[in-house]
Amino acid sequence: MAFALLYLICFILVAFSLPCMYRHSSNFRKCVFRLITHCKKQSIWFNKIPERTIVWSANRDRLVTQGSKVELTSDGQFVLNDARGNQIWYADSFRTGVSHAAMLDTGNFVLANRNSTYLWESFDQPTDTILPTQTLNQNGILFARYTETNYSIGRFMFSLQSDGSLSLSTTTFPQHSRRTDYWSTGNTDIGFQVIFNQSGLIYLTSKNGAIRKTISPTPVSIEDFYQRATLDYNGVLRHYVYPKSSVGRWPNAWSTSSFIPSNICTAIVEKIGGGACGVNSLCRLDDLGPTCHCPNGYTFIDPNDVLKGCKQNFVPQSCGAGSSPETDAFDFQEMKNTNMHYLDYELFEGLHEDWCRQSCLEDCFCAVVYFNGDGVCYKKGLPFSNGVIDPSVTGKAIVKIRKDNSTLKDGSANSKNKDDSTLISVGSVLLSSLGILNFILPLITYVVVSRIYFSKAEVVQPYQVMTEVNLRYFTYELLKLSMNEMRIMNAFIDFGGYKYIKINKAIKLIL
Ligand SMILES: *[C@@H]1O[C@H](CO)[C@@H](O)[C@H](O)[C@H]1NC(C)=O
Numbered sequence: 001m002a003f004a005l006l007y008l009i010c011f012i013l014v015a016f017s018l019p020c021m022y023r024h025s026s027n028f029r030k031c032v033f034r035l036i037t038h039c040k041k042q043s044i045w046f047n048k049i050p051e052r053t054i055v056w057s058a059n060r061d062r063l064v065t066q067g068s069k070v071e072l073t074s075d076g077q078f079v080l081n082d083a084r085g086n087q088i089w090y091a092d093s094f095r096t097g098v099s100h101a102a103m104l105d106t107g108n109f110v111l112a113n114r115n116s117t118y119l120w121e122s123f124d125q126p127t128d129t130i131l132p133t134q135t136l137n138q139n140g141i142l143f144a145r146y147t148e149t150n151y152s153i154g155r156f157m158f159s160l161q162s163d164g165s166l167s168l169s170t171t172t173f174p175q176h177s178r179r180t181d182y183w184s185t186g187n188t189d190i191g192f193q194v195i196f197n198q199s200g201l202i203y204l205t206s207k208n209g210a211i212r213k214t215i216s217p218t219p220v221s222i223e224d225f226y227q228r229a230t231l232d233y234n235g236v237l238r239h240y241v242y243p244k245s246s247v248g249r250w251p252n253a254w255s256t257s258s259f260i261p262s263n264i265c266t267a268i269v270e271k272i273g274g275g276a277c278g279v280n281s282l283c284r285l286d287d288l289g290p291t292c293h294c295p296n297g298y299t300f301i302d303p304n305d306v307l308k309g310c311k312q313n314f315v316p317q318s319c320g321a322g323s324s325p326e327t328d329a330f331d332f333q334e335m336k337n338t339n340m341h342y343l344d345y346e347l348f349e350g351l352h353e354d355w356c357r358q359s360c361l362e363d364c365f366c367a368v369v370y371f372n373g374d375g376v377c378y379k380k381g382l383p384f385s386n387g388v389i390d391p392s393v394t395g396k397a398i399v400k401i402r403k404d405n406s407t408l409k410d411g412s413a414n415s416k417n418k419d420d421s422t423l424i425s426v427g428s429v430l431l432s433s434l435g436i437l438n439f440i441l442p443l444i445t446y447v448v449v450s451r452i453y454f455s456k457a458e459v460v461q462p463y464q465v466m467t468e469v470n471l472r473y474f475t476y477e478l479l480k481l482s483m484n485e486m487r488i489m490n491a492f493i494d495f496g497g498y499k500y501i502k503i504n505k506a507i508k509l510i511l
């Protein structure tokens with residue numbers, strides 16, 4: 001029995017498809033987790049799009065094209081092939097007799113044999129998210145996605161190293177190796193496992209089970225909330241919660257229960273690398289998280305990818321031996337509570353600020369001066385890094401900009417608007433990308449062309465759902481696709497939070 005599932009394109013994703021009850025109001029079972037494909041085909045615009053949150057994906061960096069397919073072959077291989085039949089991704093289950101695939105209530109997608117032994121689990125290969133009951137073992141890594149809407153591997157990682165230290169780190173891109181830690185347990189806490197348990201706590205344990213470090217300290221009821229911990233594209237690890245029904249003050253959306261580090265803008269100070277927001281940019285912690293800004297005279301290299309940093313928007317100062325120093329052509333923009341740590345190429349002490357400014361004006365390498373108020377000034381060239389706007393910074397940055405923008409090469413400065421602050425916040429960028437999001441989400445959402453059949457399977461879940469119950473439970477939707485259901489396939493399965501309640505009841509009945 002070989003199941004060939006034709007995909008319009010793409011790559012496999014497991015999504016938290018929460019409000020799918022809108023579509024299946026009479027059937028809560030078809031909710032919460034689904035294995036879907038990411039489709040690029042033109043599609044119908046849904047007015048009410050169920051919110052989808054992707055919690056796992058395969059093949060992050062190589063999107064496949066139209067005509068690709070996923071197959072569970074008769075010899076038990078679960079593979080993703082492109083249109084030409086080249087294998088793009090496969091679940092490494094060692095051909096040990098996979099008889100079925102199933103999505104468990106926890107969000108774990110498993111390949112199991114007839115004895116219901118798991119031969120492969122998506123929980124063993126996390127992408128950027130862990131879910132309740134999931135653990136991260138030594139050498140386990142979460143990689144942030146590239147941007148909010150691009151699921152490729154991005155620029156931050158959360159890893160439990162083999163020496164037992166747990167850290168959040170920047171990475172080299174695109175090699176994805178660890179560069180600078182900005183949150184770490186250090187190796188004094190010998191960590192063995194990161195556990196996201198069913199009380200909604202996330203913590204690092206040692207081998208004997210003792211808690212070495214708490215990551216998300218507030219218990220959150222798994223019966224009342226969907227939960228996930230995601231390393232966001234901007235490097236913040238957040239424990240997100242989503243109420244299953246209206247619960248007190250919680251909105252019907254993902255909100256944050258806790259996050260680390262407490263201030264990523266000040267936490268990331270690296271000698272190599274651009275810092276939290278990339279080179280030439282400034283990071284500021286706002287209520288909703290870090291936002292990136294460009295100083296006056298600078299703009300984002302790519303407004304849809306603000307972590308790429310900012311570029312100078314004016315013709316740089318001339319440096320030639322014969323040319324005039326252009327000291328009259330430049331001016332300064334003062335930014336309070338702002339610094340760009342490291343990479344100073346000159347330092348003066350005991351001098352007046354005016355002297356520093358003049359010195360920078362006459363120096364074609366000088367892009368910014370940091371003046372700490374105690375008569376110490378630092379000269380910085382381009383690109384500057386680790387830019388931060390924060391009340392803890394007592395000094396000010398003085399950014400050198402060209403007075404006359406008309407000399408701009410690309411002429412874009414003709415659209416001057418004096419009322420507009422040139423600080424462009426990530427917020428506005430995010431807003432503008434919502435349009436894109438609205439376009440992509442329905443694409444992700446709308447793929448249900450074929451129907452999927454679910455049936456009971458005897459897949460044994462290794463975790464007890466309730467703390468007081470010491471029982472294994474059975475249930476679980478087994479993926480079963482007949483040859484007739486082979487057209488464009490979207491959803492394998494569902495599973496999830498709702499069923500916790502049902503299962504708990506079932507267990508109580510058994511008891
Ligand atoms: C399944 O279990 C039976 C009985 O325990 C055993 O004989 C058999 O080898 C197992 N099969 C697989 C594929 O593990």
Ligand SMILES: *[C@@H]1O[C@H](CO)[C@@H](O)[C@H](O)[C@H]1NC(C)=O
Nearest residue numbers: 063146147149150151152153
């Ligand atoms: C996502 O970002 C990566 C890294 O820059 C890029 O190679 C890839 O093309 C992007 N994917 C999409 C769908 O834009």
Ligand SMILES: *[C@@H]1O[C@H](CO)[C@@H](O)[C@H](O)[C@H]1NC(C)=O
Nearest residue numbers: 197198199200201211466467
């Ligand atoms: C989760 O961990 C905390 C701390 O170890 C413990 O008190 C709680 O009982 C655990 N919850 C479950 C469901 O195991």
Ligand SMILES: *[C@@H]1O[C@H](CO)[C@@H](O)[C@H](O)[C@H]1NC(C)=O
Nearest residue numbers: 296297402403404405416422
């Ligand atoms: C040049 O641009 C800056 C920032 O956009 C603006 O504040 C300044 O007034 C402009 N200068 C001229 C001469 O137009």
